[in-house]
Amino acid sequence: MGKMIGPKGMRELSVTTSRGEKVLKAGKDGMFEINNPKLRKKLKEEGLGEASLGGVTTAAGYPCKKCGFGSFFKQCSKCGEING
Numbered sequence: 001m002g003k004m005i006g007p008k009g010m011r012e013l014s015v016t017t018s019r020g021e022k023v024l025k026a027g028k029d030g031m032f033e034i035n036n037p038k039l040r041k042k043l044k045e046e047g048l049g050e051a052s053l054g055g056v057t058t059a060a061g062y063p064c065k066k067c068g069f070g071s072f073f074k075q076c077s078k079c080g081e082i083n084g
């Protein structure tokens with residue numbers, strides 16, 4: 001479903017799930033691959049962010065007003081919302 005990124009240098013993360021304790025490990029790029037939508041929501045609440053693989057957006061970019069995804073294009077490539 002997507003990648004999430006934590007604070008700089010974070011390599012592991014321990015989370016409590018309905019099945020017990022789970023340890024998530026970051027890949028070589030420092031990002032966590034999270035496919036469970038409930039877990040993604042929980043990690044966002046804890047301060048992790050959704051990785052923008054499209055690069056860093058600035059004032060010249062179009063951050064999506066609906067889902068927050070950063071894009072260089074007016075139409076969000078994640079949810080389809082028209083911005084700008």
